[in-house]
Amino acid sequence: MTKFGLSYIGFSFIQLLILFVFYELPLSLEYFLISHSSQINSNIQNVFVLVSMLVILTAFINYSKTKMWADWHWENIWNNKRIILGILILMLMFGFLMPNIAPSHNQQLLDKIEEKLPFFITIFSEVVFGPICEEIIFRAGIFEYALALFPKLAFFFSVLMFASVHMLGDMINLLDWLVYLVMSLMFTFTYFKTRKVEASIAVHMLWNLCAIVFGI
Numbered sequence: 001m002t003k004f005g006l007s008y009i010g011f012s013f014i015q016l017l018i019l020f021v022f023y024e025l026p027l028s029l030e031y032f033l034i035s036h037s038s039q040i041n042s043n044i045q046n047v048f049v050l051v052s053m054l055v056i057l058t059a060f061i062n063y064s065k066t067k068m069w070a071d072w073h074w075e076n077i078w079n080n081k082r083i084i085l086g087i088l089i090l091m092l093m094f095g096f097l098m099p100n101i102a103p104s105h106n107q108q109l110l111d112k113i114e115e116k117l118p119f120f121i122t123i124f125s126e127v128v129f130g131p132i133c134e135e136i137i138f139r140a141g142i143f144e145y146a147l148a149l150f151p152k153l154a155f156f157f158s159v160l161m162f163a164s165v166h167m168l169g170d171m172i173n174l175l176d177w178l179v180y181l182v183m184s185l186m187f188t189f190t191y192f193k194t195r196k197v198e199a200s201i202a203v204h205m206l207w208n209l210c211a212i213v214f215g216i
Helices: 003-036 040-066 081-097 106-113 119-149 156-167 173-193 197-214
Strands: none
Touching: 003 040, 003 119, 081 173, 081 197, 119 156, 119 173, 119 197, 156 173, 156 197, 173 197
């Protein structure tokens, strides 16, 4: 790889880091507002959080188009429906077979924040906002750039990065590591097989929806 190529990828990783910071803003904002709930009207809090999610989601989608990571055509999901459904079934089997474990530190914090939000905002956050932003960062972004740097390790690097971010604050819980590693493995495999971020987004969305519905 040329020096220019390395510099470009390095700059791109910085861009992804900035994207991740923006992705974390809405729930960080909600956490701040909860801490000052006696001073701020709850309806105003909800509007702030929802508007920030919509603005950031729009920015992520536009960025992915600029980078030519996604064209956002439904055909990219429909044409890969067998892989999407197959991966989802495997994940559901894993979810139902896994013993009940305490939520990770990351999930506990997320639950604490989202229990203060209206149900429709929680659904939007977990089923739409989160999957789209995370798949753009970890699959279309990190996986592709890692593939250019170290092709043989790119798949596992993307898997580990996703799991590590979700395990922050609870790195020693082996069962939670297993859960997030399997999730990341399935999302990354979907993207690797289809090379369409829309497909991994679809799996991620469906999984999060099933996790809410079935309490997995």
